[in-house]
Amino acid sequence: MSRQRGDWMRLSCGDLVSPKDDPRHVGRVEAIRTGYTVTVRWQDSGWISEVPLSDLTRIKRDPSAR
Secondary structure, eight states, rough: OOOOOOOOOOTTOOEEEEEETTTTTOOEEEEEEETTEEEETTTTTOOEEEEEEEEEEEEEEEGGGG
């Protein structure tokens, strides 16, 4: 998947996300790397993962993240 200048990022740091294929797991976006890879800290385990942006869906916006 190629990223172009001006592509819209649908996530921000602090957003709650889940994998598209398994919505039972919830994590918080810690960092967005190069517009393609997202660092997520999973709430149930505390583990940190590097996940492709296209594999995640946003659950809700956390207003205290800003």
